[in-house]
Amino acid sequence: MTNISFTDISLAHERILHMVQRTPIVQSTLLNTWLGHDIYFKVECLQTTGAFKLRGASNFIAKLAQNNSLPKHIVANSSGNHAQAVAYAAKHFNIPVTIYCTKSISTVKAAATAYYGATLAQFDDRPSADKAVELASKQPGVVWIPPFNHPDIIAGQGTAALEALQQTSDIDAIFVPCGGGGLAAGTLIAAKHIRPNAKVIGVEPLMANDAARSLRAGHIIALDKAPITLADGAATPSVGEHTFKYLKQLDAFYEVDEQQIAYWTQWLQHLLKLHIEPTCAMVMQGVKEYLQNVPKHLSIGNKRQQILVIISGGNISAQSMVAIWQEDHLKYPPSL
Template identity: 60%
Template sequence: MDFSDIKAAHTRIKPMIKRTPIVSSKRLNQWLSGNLAAGNQHEVFFKAECLQTTGAFKLRGASNFIAKLLESGENPRQFVANSSGNHAQAVAYAARKFGVPATIYAADTISPIKAAATQSYGAELKTFAKRTLADAAVAEASQADGVVWIPPFNHPDIIAGQGTAALEAIEELESVDAVFAPCGGGGLVSGSLVTTRALAPKAQVIGAEPLAANDAAESLRQGTIQYLTDTPKTLADGAATPSVGEHTFPFLQQLDGFYEVSEQQICYWTQWLHHLLKLHIEPTCCMTMSAVAQWLSNQTRPQRVLVILSGGNISSQSMQTIHATDYLAQPPSLIE
């Protein structure tokens, strides 16, 4: 998979997705520029995939997978997928657009709002006590004739679709010094890496994941794919995957940096991005701002930073947990 696949994916899925806006906050830029000489400022730009149809970037990968498959002349009778929520909604929505039934396999911990949306798009939802059981069930279901499994991240066509978000953003911004994205299974940050290397080769590409679900960081430290032994307890449910994949891991190994973020920092940045950007944004992508702040603290020249806001589907239970402590009394800075 290379940048030509991402360009082809972008052309293929244009009729099915929104070109989401880029937003920023002058106040946030001021607060995060405390390490620069007077008159200089960092600029942080946010690609608002929370405003994408189905509320997340995942529609890009699912749409590219299905559209490319049908272009090849295949005629599946059913799609199946395993997901903690956003991929589930994306597959349900895209499958309905193409007139193919879909069944989604998920852990019982799936966000209620994501489960309801998945079913509202017409997919059947089957839940299991653990994510590993859901993964095993979808693998078995995919063996039936005419059934096609759409993986959440571990496929070149999925990665290519996800890379179109960074493509749109970098083309619009024209120049960036760094691109940040959250990492669950690694599809988004992998696609962002390929796009950035092609369009802004001098820019760094950096990932972030919850410390409570740090299989990717452990994999990078060990040099081999590591697996979580149980369903992690993290507010960043979109990054609660048990492992990265054999297609995404080689891209993760090429990243310029990778950060593990505590649950407290996830809550902190979710509150502040909601307040500053006036957008409903998932904890999974809000956590990436912790990585941005840590990275900027080591920069002595003004930086143009792109952050992929991956989604905006949050349950009321998660919102209650996020706001159990008021973090808005402590404005963002480069000292955490």
């Protein structure tokens, strides 16, 4: 298994500078006042294509170009942000793309993927799409770009944390959502080099907790059926062998229920005035639980913690928005 170093992330950052946005760090004075700590948000929802996924896809393809090994065709299996990222990045190099996905793909994400020039091959279920993309990848001149389980994808995703840690200082803990684990793995590698004393903490939905189960078991456990969660960006059936290696090095890991996901999606959208996905909004529940236990576990008294949160994306379907706003959570302000 390939080791991924900070050098890989640094090279990825240089490689994709002209292809991605250097997204800003934002804060909410009101949220900081309510929680008594300082929360910094790296807003990848403002990234081109609306999510961090563009970093990994761009690095993967740009590295092929750097090595003079661009393929004739690119394929990927995704029903969300990875699909848009691959389509956009491949368009930069004028390479045709086919995205294999389910017929349940949101109309918004399907339209965006097609707009970036990709052809969509839709199937009744995820296993059928996965099988089809595997067969397609065996054709001459075709390269398959996986959504998370590849060193070049992980290195690309780690550039978000690299930037964020350059934009901030004295960070005590970094929180990141976990689906397949590419962003979490890249964040860990970058953070341990730039801020070795900072804790790196993963968060995933309780209804799609394959990573948490795997961490408890000590080996990768796949979900036996497709998870249903508001945090659809983290609804992966299992992590990969490349990402799991780094997930095991995280300092903590939290699982978040659906009501908490809806609560924090509403509040972050309200406080930050940004269109934020449930997949990353849920991270704030992990932040809350961490901050509630800081004095007890870290013996640092009442020190004001400096927390970095990676806001991974902002692509939300109308159906998800309706589900998120079934109940008005804004009646109950955040507190510890």
